[in-house]
Amino acid sequence: MGEPRVDQVGPAKVVGRLAPSPTGRMHLGNIYACLAAWLGVRSQGSCGVLRLRIEDIDTPRVVKDAGRWIMDDLAWLGLDWDGEVVYQSQRADAYSQALKLLESQQLIGGQPLVYPCFCSRADIRAASAPNEGDGFIVYPGTCRGLSHRIVDERLARGQRHSLRIAVPDQPDESDATCRFDDLIFGPQSFNLPRQVGDVVVQRSDGLVSYQLAVTVDDLAMGVNQIVRGRDLLRSTAIQMWIRNHLQPQAPRVQYAHLPLIDGVDGRRMSKRFGSPDLGSLRRDGWTARQVLGVCGWLLGLMDRPRPVSVQELLDGFTWNMLAADRKDRKLDLSKLNVSGAKPNL
Numbered sequence: 001m002g003e004p005r006v007d008q009v010g011p012a013k014v015v016g017r018l019a020p021s022p023t024g025r026m027h028l029g030n031i032y033a034c035l036a037a038w039l040g041v042r043s044q045g046s047c048g049v050l051r052l053r054i055e056d057i058d059t060p061r062v063v064k065d066a067g068r069w070i071m072d073d074l075a076w077l078g079l080d081w082d083g084e085v086v087y088q089s090q091r092a093d094a095y096s097q098a099l100k101l102l103e104s105q106q107l108i109g110g111q112p113l114v115y116p117c118f119c120s121r122a123d124i125r126a127a128s129a130p131n132e133g134d135g136f137i138v139y140p141g142t143c144r145g146l147s148h149r150i151v152d153e154r155l156a157r158g159q160r161h162s163l164r165i166a167v168p169d170q171p172d173e174s175d176a177t178c179r180f181d182d183l184i185f186g187p188q189s190f191n192l193p194r195q196v197g198d199v200v201v202q203r204s205d206g207l208v209s210y211q212l213a214v215t216v217d218d219l220a221m222g223v224n225q226i227v228r229g230r231d232l233l234r235s236t237a238i239q240m241w242i243r244n245h246l247q248p249q250a251p252r253v254q255y256a257h258l259p260l261i262d263g264v265d266g267r268r269m270s271k272r273f274g275s276p277d278l279g280s281l282r283r284d285g286w287t288a289r290q291v292l293g294v295c296g297w298l299l300g301l302m303d304r305p306r307p308v309s310v311q312e313l314l315d316g317f318t319w320n321m322l323a324a325d326r327k328d329r330k331l332d333l334s335k336l337n338v339s340g341a342k343p344n345l
């Protein structure tokens with residue numbers, strides 16, 4: 001893409017990123033992922049650069065002030081970043097330029113790479129095979145084969161639609177399988193037509209999708225190390241497919257996907273389910289060293305939680321330490337010798 005890079009900071013071998021969504025205050029699961037991303041970069045000393053990107057693209061879900069809380073919490077923990085903060089809400093031009101580039105391309109065989117989809121969520125659910133349990137539904141391709149006449153007619157009527165990026169038709173086509181080596185989960189392989197399908201790049205409300213925004217930003221910011229939860233393994237396959245069409249020669253990215261953290265109720269820690277966030281932990285008297293101790297232990301860097309500094313966690317950090325245990329974790333704060341609400345670490 002001819003787009004200027006978003007102020008890259010000096011020459012670096014590893015460029016990582018923290019990419020929080022300002023949909024609420026960070027909980028321990030978010031901090032655990034930020035800590036791993038921070039350690040991955042800072043373990044490279046002066047050869048590492050860590051960028052901060054506030055993912056405020058999904059405007060209906062953005063919480064006022066959450067970006068500020070996130071930066072305050074990161075600073076309180078000692079998780080620093082380099083250079084200017086990037087806000088997705090300010091990058092609309094880069095996204096529309098990228099969308100145009102995708103729209104100008106075709107799949108092998110002549111099918112347009114991007115096409116309008118008029119399906120509602122209910123249509124898609126009704127036409128889909130049961131998914132693999134992570135809530136992801138492979139789009140059944142309903143609008144992919146619509147004739148030009150029907151598409152033009154619906155567009156002329158102003159019918160609500162999203163835009164999807166097409167993946168190869170046949171599971172055995174040469175480019176149908178996406179492979180990468182994950183620093184934690186090892187070799188990964190996703191068949192695009194079978195396991196991913198045609199994903200949305202622009203939503204029907206006009207906002208660009210998470211998948212497109214993240215891919216465009218990671219390319220523009222020169223990110224070559226991505227650390228996040230294992231629930232995004234499949235997204236990596238999608239993003240690699242988009243990336244290959246935006247900048248086929250771009251350097252390869254190292255991926256590290258982390259086991260997920262469940263709360264006592266067995267549900268994944270999330271802002272939506274009211275997992276304890278840094279606001280309540282700080283109010284309850286937790287120190288930064290205690291929070292880091294719990295997150296370092298969840299990452300597998302210590303055999304039990306105890307207060308630590310980021311520097312102590314950095315000593316001897318390797319990805320292999322994290323790869324030693326790939327099982328999802330269960331976090332029961334009441335078992336951490338919590339006296340009152342404050343942990344007795």
Ligand code: GLU
Nearest residue numbers: 019020021055214227228
């Ligand atoms: N903003 C996303 C989140 O907070 C991160 C997405 C990513 O790492 O690609 O879950």
